[in-house]
Amino acid sequence: MELGADEMAKMSAQLKDILSYVAKLNELDVSNVEPTAHATPLVNVLRKDEVRPSIETERILKNAPDSARDLFIVPKIIE
Amino acid sequence: MSLHTLTIHELRRKLRLGEVSAREATQALLDRIQAVDGNIQAYLWLNREDALSQAAAIDRSGDAKKGKPLAGVPIAIKDVINVEGQPCTCASKILAGYTSVYDAFVTQRLREAGAVLLGRTNMDEFAMGSSTENSSWGRTKNPWDFGRIPGGSSGGSAAAVAADEAIAALGSDTGGSIRQPAAVCGCVGLKPTYGRVSRYGLVAFASSLDQIGPITKDVTDAAILLQVLAGHDASDSTSVAQPVPDYPAALGGEIKGLRIGLPKEYFIEGMDPEVEAAVRGAIQTLQGLGAEIVEISLPHTDYAVAVYYLIATAEASANLARFDGVRYGLRVAGRDPIEMYGKTRGAGFGPEVKRRIILGTYALSAGYYDAYYLRAQKVRTLIRRDFERAFETCDVIVTPTTPTAAFRFGEKTEDPLQMYLSDIFTISVNLAGNCGVSVPCGFTRNPKLPIGLQILGKPFDEETVLRAANTYEQATEWHKQRPLG
Numbered sequence: 323m324e325l326g327a328d329e330m331a332k333m334s335a336q337l338k339d340i341l342s343y344v345a346k347l348n349e350l351d352v353s354n355v356e357p358t359a360h361a362t363p364l365v366n367v368l369r370k371d372e373v374r375p376s377i378e379t380e381r382i383l384k385n386a387p388d389s390a391r392d393l394f395i396v397p398k399i400i401e
Numbered sequence: 402m403s404l405h406t407l408t409i410h411e412l413r414r415k416l417r418l419g420e421v422s423a424r425e426a427t428q429a430l431l432d433r434i435q436a437v438d439g440n441i442q443a444y445l446w447l448n449r450e451d452a453l454s455q456a457a458a459i460d461r462s463g464d465a466k467k468g469k470p471l472a473g474v475p476i477a478i479k480d481v482i483n484v485e486g487q488p489c490t491c492a493s494k495i496l497a498g499y500t501s502v503y504d505a506f507v508t509q510r511l512r513e514a515g516a517v518l519l520g521r522t523n524m525d526e527f528a529m530g531s532s533t534e535n536s537s538w539g540r541t542k543n544p545w546d547f548g549r550i551p552g553g554s555s556g557g558s559a560a561a562v563a564a565d566e567a568i569a570a571l572g573s574d575t576g577g578s579i580r581q582p583a584a585v586c587g588c589v590g591l592k593p594t595y596g597r598v599s600r601y602g603l604v605a606f607a608s609s610l611d612q613i614g615p616i617t618k619d620v621t622d623a624a625i626l627l628q629v630l631a632g633h634d635a636s637d638s639t640s641v642a643q644p645v646p647d648y649p650a651a652l653g654g655e656i657k658g659l660r661i662g663l664p665k666e667y668f669i670e671g672m673d674p675e676v677e678a679a680v681r682g683a684i685q686t687l688q689g690l691g692a693e694i695v696e697i698s699l700p701h702t703d704y705a706v707a708v709y710y711l712i713a714t715a716e717a718s719a720n721l722a723r724f725d726g727v728r729y730g731l732r733v734a735g736r737d738p739i740e741m742y743g744k745t746r747g748a749g750f751g752p753e754v755k756r757r758i759i760l761g762t763y764a765l766s767a768g769y770y771d772a773y774y775l776r777a778q779k780v781r782t783l784i785r786r787d788f789e790r791a792f793e794t795c796d797v798i799v800t801p802t803t804p805t806a807a808f809r810f811g812e813k814t815e816d817p818l819q820m821y822l823s824d825i826f827t828i829s830v831n832l833a834g835n836c837g838v839s840v841p842c843g844f845t846r847n848p849k850l851p852i853g854l855q856i857l858g859k860p861f862d863e864e865t866v867l868r869a870a871n872t873y874e875q876a877t878e879w880h881k882q883r884p885l886g
Contacts (some may be wrong), residue, residue, distance in 0.1 A: 323755060324747030333674055336817050340760060343818055346709040347776050350783070356780030358785055360609040361834020361860075362596040362776065367638040382500045387732035394727055397737050 404429035405565040406742075406883065408801045409474050409622040412568055416465035416473045419612035423465065423473025424454035426568075427517050430475045434566045437885060442541050443561035445480050446488050447520040447633050455517045464515045465748035470629055472515030477567035480521040481528055482613065483602040484508045487518075491604050492536035493526045495749030496730045497590055498540030505602020506634045507571060507613050514629045522557030526751045527721065528578055530554050531823050534814055537752045543586060544884040545761075546848050549807040557588040558616045564885055569617045569626055573603055575610045576709050577802075577827025580839040583616050584802035584853020587841050587882065589870070590616045591623045594860045596641035598627075599634030605720040607713035610831040619880050620840060620871040627863060636849050643861050651864035652871040657691030659869060662795030665803075666702035667826060673805045679852040680801045680844030683873060687799070688873055695795045699787040704780050705829040706821055711764045711777035712832070717754075718761030724749065756817060762845050781832050788833040792859050800826050802839040802853030826855060840870045841879035851879075 325333065379392050388395040404412065404426050415421045426738050431449060438444055447575040456473060459465065464472035464761060478484060483501040485508070504512070511518065525535035532819045533541045533556025544564040553562040555572030559582035562570050572579040574592040583590025591614045598613045605611060615626035628649060633642040663684065668677070726732035726745030733748050735741035750758070765772035791798060804825060810886040813820040830837045835857055842854035854873070858866035874880055 323750070323758060324743040325755065326747075327751070329755070333752070333759065336756060337760060337763075339818050340710065340821075344711055344773070347704060347707050347711075347780055350701075350704065350780060352776060352783070353781035355779040355782050357775055358781040358832075360595070361785065361832075362639055362641055364596070364628075364639065364641065369635065377502050377521060382728075385499055385502065385729035387730070389725060396727055397735060398743055399738055 405433035406617045409596050409625050424458040427452050427456035427475050439601050441560050441564050443557040445521045445523050452586045460687050469515040474568050475517040475519045477519045477522050477561045477570040479555050479572050481604045490525045494537045494723045495724045506599035507630050510629050525554035526754050528554040529753050531865045543807045552585040554578040556582045559583050559588050562588045572616050573613050575607050576831050577824045579614045580802050580827050584839040585807040587851030588625050590617050595838040598630045599635035599637040599640045607716040618875045624867050656872045659692045660695050660795040660824045661692045662695050662697035662798040664697050664699040667800040675845045676801050683842040683854045697791040701783045701787050708777045708780045709828045711773050714757040714761030715764045715774050798857040800855045802855040806845045806850035830857050838866050838870045
């Protein structure tokens with residue numbers, strides 16, 4: 323993600339403030355606490371691995387910045 | 402007759418009795434938008450022609466008389482929820498020109514219920530913000546005072562409802578983005594329990610926190626909309642297959658003996674005196690209605706904002722990786738894909754989104770993961786336990802929704818940390834996963850600005866939260882006051 327020089331300077335200062343604020347979490351002893359990743363009781367929600375119809379390729383490609391023959395076009399990757 | 406001022410249940414009655422048609426109701430809303438949205442700017446895009454033909458189709462079908470829950474009711478949708486064939490930009494330049502290719506689960510539910518989809522409402526870019534000032538498409542004004550913010554991130558939805566530019570609206574709430582704008586615009590805003598409403602088709606910000614919910618003119622409407630939105634969906638792996646109760650039916654009855662917890666950490670020195678007075682007054686009203694007050698403690702409240710801004714940004718940094726100029730949205734050319742990604746994201750994202758992507762990437766990076774992200778997840782456990790323990794001695798928790806009424810434009814834009822701290826009362830409940838609602842509970846004096854009362858509940862106990870909110874609302878007149886003529 324490219325940032326301009328001005329943006330970089332401003333953001334460095336702001337991020338420094340935010341990091342020093344979040345450092346307050348160091349006040350707590352969490353050595354015996356399990357982490358929470360999400361708030362539901364669900365674990366490993368799985369479904370059968372089967373082929374199902376999805377949105378048609380042409381409709382998806384309508385939003386593409388560049389496409390040809392059912393493919394997204396990107397700048398050259400390998401010389 | 403001013404149809405635009407009606408609630409869902411009022412309009413529905415008229416539609417069922419045949420006193421008005423869906424087309425007349427929709428036209429009334431479009432006229433209202435035409436008259437006031439030049440000032441408010443709640444909408445990013447209006448579904449003018451199609452809304453009228455949707456309404457005409459509903460009139461022909463007789464769905465209103467058949468009792469379809471939202472037949473002919475015009476509803477606005479936040480620009481982060483997909484509606485097939487309509488733009489979905491998340492108020493970001495990176496998605497300018499994007500057209501949704503499918504309906505979100507909630508959109509499908511609204512269509513099945515017969516709602517007329519009016520248009521797309523403004524928001525903070527990718528739902529990151531508390532004032533809607535982070536929109537790439539301009540400011541939405543608070544209908545009570547055009548010099549002030551409508552809250553955020555669902556500021557457009559709340560302003561549209563407050564200004565009678567929609568009968569109701571959908572928002573999304575990751576750290577307060579439904580409840581906070583509802584509070585500062587004088588609406589009702591409900592964040593359902595995590596897992597209650599499918600997020601399929603909601604553009605993801607922080608996946609372990611995001612929930613979709615209604616912004617309405619009263620609590621009855623919030624219950625009606627939740628009834629339509631709630632339910633299991635196999636397309637969202639976090640959707641919980643919990644039976645859906647009859648929410649409108651849960652509104653009746655009384656609250657005698659209901660135990661209301663007041664967390665001492667939320668009533669602190671230095672609180673805005675007018676907010677405090679309004680909330681204390683509301684607590685007295687609830688007591689007068691038979692509720693019992695219990696003092697409780699949520700001891701880790703002070704850490705919630707720090708936990709939130711590490712977890713939400715970490716998840717956002719992963720979720721927003723998909724905006725790279727390859728498959729959709731903006732592309733800024735580069736010599737190779739890496740340069741293209743960098744230029745596209747640099748040009749496409751606004752400052753707050755960039756700030757959060759950087760912070761989140763940092764919190765997840767090797768060497769810092771344990772100190773930031775993992776530690777935040779552990780403190781999240783402590784916050785969740787605080788709520789579990791508190792709900793052993795009370796049925797709902799009551800707090801102010803926001804520390805102050807709506808602030809002025811520009812007041813907090815230069816200091817992101819101050820902006821983050823304005824969410825201090827709404828954030829914890831997203832971390833814990835519980836449900837919560839904001840209802841109007843008073844006004845500041847000069848200028849006159851709405852104040853919100855927050856009522857939090859146990860996971861999947863929206864019924865009790867809605868009943869407490871409704872009983873309070875029916876005993877007061879705050880929700881009947883409107884900002885514009």
